Amino acid sequence: MLNFAIIFITSALVCYTIGVWSEKIAGILKTWHLVFFWIGFAFDTLGTTLMGKISGGFKxxxxxxxxxIAILLMLFHAVWATIVLLKKDQKSMKNFHKFSLLVWFIWLIPYFTGMVLNMI
Known part of the structure; x- marks a missing residue:
């Protein structure tokens, strides 16, 4: 089960990073970025669920x-991106990367603390 959890969490990192940084580089939020946000969130949820089962629950x-905090922010981020794209708000679509980068950086904290704490 640990191997699957690691694969899911790492897949979340890859997908979320692709979505966030490609949005930043493009300079505007696009539908395919949103797809990567949702896929990253799904992988993170699967990995977190498995890790929770392994560790005996929330610590x-x-x-x-x-x-x-990170998984809730990822969910809020994906929902908000969905709304922005549905409204076709050009100003929000062009500035959305600022929030995306913030959520991505916050998400990295538990990703790396999880690795470090389990190496000790």
Whole structure:
């Protein structure tokens, strides 16, 4: 089960990174970026669920708290991106990368603390 959890979490990192950085480079939010946000969120949810089963549930520590914040932000980010694209709000589509980068950086905190805490 651990191998699948690692694969899902790493797939989340890859997909979310592709979505966020390609949006930043393009300078405007596009539908295919949104697809990568949702795929990244799905992989993160699967990986987090498996990791939770392995560890016995939520832990109130840096990794657990930042992980919860990150997954909620990823969900909010994907929902908000969906709304922005449906409204076709050009100004929001051009500025959306600012929020995307913030969420991505926050998401990296539990990703790396999870690795470090489990190496110790």
């Amino acid at each position: 109130f520590n840096v990794h657990g708290v930042t992980g919860l």
